[in-house]
Amino acid sequence: MATAVITPERENYLNQEYGIKSWLLTVDHKRIALLYLVSITFFFFIGGFFALLIRLELLTPAGDLVQADTYNKLFTMHGQVMIFFFLIPSIPAVLGNFLVPLMIGAKDLAFPRLNLLSWYLYIIAGALMLHCICTGGVDTGWTFYTPFSTAFSNTKVVEAGVAIFIAGFSSILTGLNFVVTIHRMRAPGMTWDRLPLFIWAHYATSVIQLLGTPVLAITLLLVVFERVFHLGIFDPTRGGDPLLFQHLFWFYSHPAVYIMILPAMAVESEVIACFTRKRIFGYKFVAMSSIAIAVFGFLVWAHHMFVAGISLYSALIFSALSYLVAVPSAIKVFNWTATMYKGSITFTTPMLYAFGFIGLFTMGGLTGLFLAALGIDVHVTDTYFVIAHFHYIMVGGAVMGYLGGLHFWWPKISGRMYPEWLGKFAALIVFLGFNLTFFPQFILGYMGMPRRYWQYPPEFQVLNVLSTAGSTILAVGYVLPMVYFLWSMRYGKPATENPWNAAGLEWKTSSPPPTFNFDQPPVVDFEAYDYEHIPEVEEVPVG
Amino acid sequence: MSEHVLSSKMYYGIWIALMILTVVTARVAFIDLGPFNTVVALVIATGKALLVVLFFMHVKYASEKLVKMVIVASIFWLLLLLLLSLADYGTRYARHG
Ligand SMILES: [Cu+2]
Numbered sequence: 269m270a271t272a273v274i275t276p277e278r279e280n281y282l283n284q285e286y287g288i289k290s291w292l293l294t295v296d297h298k299r300i301a302l303l304y305l306v307s308i309t310f311f312f313f314i315g316g317f318f319a320l321l322i323r324l325e326l327l328t329p330a331g332d333l334v335q336a337d338t339y340n341k342l343f344t345m346h347g348q349v350m351i352f353f354f355l356i357p358s359i360p361a362v363l364g365n366f367l368v369p370l371m372i373g374a375k376d377l378a379f380p381r382l383n384l385l386s387w388y389l390y391i392i393a394g395a396l397m398l399h400c401i402c403t404g405g406v407d408t409g410w411t412f413y414t415p416f417s418t419a420f421s422n423t424k425v426v427e428a429g430v431a432i433f434i435a436g437f438s439s440i441l442t443g444l445n446f447v448v449t450i451h452r453m454r455a456p457g458m459t460w461d462r463l464p465l466f467i468w469a470h471y472a473t474s475v476i477q478l479l480g481t482p483v484l485a486i487t488l489l490l491v492v493f494e495r496v497f498h499l500g501i502f503d504p505t506r507g508g509d510p511l512l513f514q515h516l517f518w519f520y521s522h523p524a525v526y527i528m529i530l531p532a533m534a535v536e537s538e539v540i541a542c543f544t545r546k547r548i549f550g551y552k553f554v555a556m557s558s559i560a561i562a563v564f565g566f567l568v569w570a571h572h573m574f575v576a577g578i579s580l581y582s583a584l585i586f587s588a589l590s591y592l593v594a595v596p597s598a599i600k601v602f603n604w605t606a607t608m609y610k611g612s613i614t615f616t617t618p619m620l621y622a623f624g625f626i627g628l629f630t631m632g633g634l635t636g637l638f639l640a641a642l643g644i645d646v647h648v649t650d651t652y653f654v655i656a657h658f659h660y661i662m663v664g665g666a667v668m669g670y671l672g673g674l675h676f677w678w679p680k681i682s683g684r685m686y687p688e689w690l691g692k693f694a695a696l697i698v699f700l701g702f703n704l705t706f707f708p709q710f711i712l713g714y715m716g717m718p719r720r721y722w723q724y725p726p727e728f729q730v731l732n733v734l735s736t737a738g739s740t741i742l743a744v745g746y747v748l749p750m751v752y753f754l755w756s757m758r759y760g761k762p763a764t765e766n767p768w769n770a771a772g773l774e775w776k777t778s779s780p781p782p783t784f785n786f787d788q789p790p791v792v793d794f795e796a797y798d799y800e801h802i803p804e805v806e807e808v809p810v811g
Numbered sequence: 812m813s814e815h816v817l818s819s820k821m822y823y824g825i826w827i828a829l830m831i832l833t834v835v836t837a838r839v840a841f842i843d844l845g846p847f848n849t850v851v852a853l854v855i856a857t858g859k860a861l862l863v864v865l866f867f868m869h870v871k872y873a874s875e876k877l878v879k880m881v882i883v884a885s886i887f888w889l890l891l892l893l894l895l896s897l898a899d900y901g902t903r904y905a906r907h908g
Contacts (some may be wrong), residue, residue: 448877480888517893
């Protein structure tokens with residue numbers, strides 16, 4: 269290649285300083301993003317290990333691999349680790365941390381030290397969670413439902429509750445940092461209607477983190493206090509109400525799904541615009557739909573409680589409101605497909621993940637509407653239908669978005685290209701493995717297989733075997749990227765400033781960027797995604 | 812940023828007021844006011860929250876739009892939590908036709 273002239277390596281955020289201290293005391297948002305990347309990957313594989321054990325147990329109808337007590341702990345800790353220690357921080361704390369300042373033309377986040385503190389809080393919470401796992405674990409389900417969690421469970425509820433309480437503060441600090449940064453640190457010319465949709469979606473996510481997470485924190489604290497001091501907030505014999513816990517818990521935990529999915533949507537808007545060479549269709553609607561999702565998301569929580577004994581009137585209200593969230597989500601999906609229409613599409617790895625995201629998120633979202641319907645919900649509550657539904661959103665949606673984004677910005681983050689053919693191969697494996705794992709669960713749930721049991725009637729076995737087989741394929745699809753990303757850090761082809769020929773400020777600085785992101789403070793005189801003004805290069809250089 | 816420095820006297824004053832209100836809450840809990848038991852407790856609690864927000868969190872002297880926006884949003888979200896929960900509690904024991 270003509271461009272392969274060997275130049276001395278530029279100074280960048282990776283080679284500016286070396287040594288463990290330069291990482292553990294860094295206030296550079298890009299280095300903190302990498303700290304997060306390493307830590308959440310660690311927890312992802314722990315959560316994944318629990319998932320594989322669950323699937324192995326369900327290979328046969330009898331409860332043979334583990335006993336019921338152990339199984340209860342497995343699905344509880346799978347959920348808690350994956351949600352609070354992987355999915356919630358995943359895209360915001362890694363890609364958001366890295367990209368928010370770059371995309372708006374800032375040197376760093378508004379509060380760099382607060383950013384580092386958020387990582388330390390995450391690590392403290394993670395260490396506590398690990399300790400809890402290693403010394404017996406919890407069995408309440410990730411939802412901590414009372415009265416089981418407050419009065420009956422004899423596992424480590426307090427420790428897990430405190431760990432997630434602390435992790436919540438890490439999440440609040442990330443949200444706070446993003447809100448202030450997006451308001452205050454935009455480069456000259458970067459007006460609100462020129463912001464990349466990645467930023468709009470992260471802004472909406474941050475609002476949820478800021479306003480929702482404190483409610484989860486205080487709720488878990490109440491569980492801990494009730495368990496230790498027998499307060500009686502949730503205990504009916506002392507004038508409390510066990511359903512109050514569910515109200516408070518889901519007030520956060522339904523919107524928490526949008527903390528996971530909005531950032532994935534953020535990634536897709538960037539990826540789809542780049543690989544169709546077009547401005548996102550209906551930019552303003554896509555931007556506003558993020559805000560709408562953040563607000564509407566707080567109006568629907570009791571759809572998790574339809575059979576729990578809430579009043580029929582409120583169930584009707586929450587059922588109707590739940591349909592409302594489908595509107596902004598559909599706006600996004602339709603606008604992405606409209607963007608692709610007559611676009612010049614390249615099937616790169618990030619784009620394959622984007623296609624996967626659109627399909628799987630749509631299925632997850634539509635089955636969410638089934639569950640929002642009162643009558644159907646009564647039939648499928650607490651069955652594998654629900655499990656399949658939220659895994660289509662959280663794994664098919666959020667994890668696909670995370671992996672797609674990681675591939676898209678990997679050249680920027682590491683300064684190296686990953687092997688494109690292997691990337692595509694892994695993306696296909698993930699897609700196939702995912703569907704084989706979770707599609708059978710829709711059918712199982714509809715036929716009545718309940719969630720959270722370690723054994724099941726023999727007639728459910730065929731579908732369970734399919735699901736378990738799928739999970740092993742999915743595991744391969746997740747290990748592969750980790751392997752070739754690590755490989756590429758040393759052996760990958762050096763990345764140019766803008767390997768995808770993409771629009772956006774992050775591509776106007778070197779790969780990897782210098783410590784303060786830009787050599788010259790950028791001035792913005794263009795709209796977001798102005799692909800019609802970007803000259804075509806002969807070919808997108810893919811490895 | 813508009814730094815409005817409050818004297819430490821002010822902080823101690825607010826703190827003492829909060830302590831007094833806590834004692835009042837505890838004392839009132841032993842007097843049966845009938846339907847006003849909850850009302851009085853909540854009024855005192857709201858007053859304490861206001862003191863904390865206005866003085867300890869400097870909101871009384873906030874002039875920035877962003878800060879005001881956060882306050883308005885927080886109160887709005889709190890109302891969402893309360894009102895939609897009451898949609899359940901207010902009608903849970905109602906008889907259906
Ligand atoms: Cu929900």
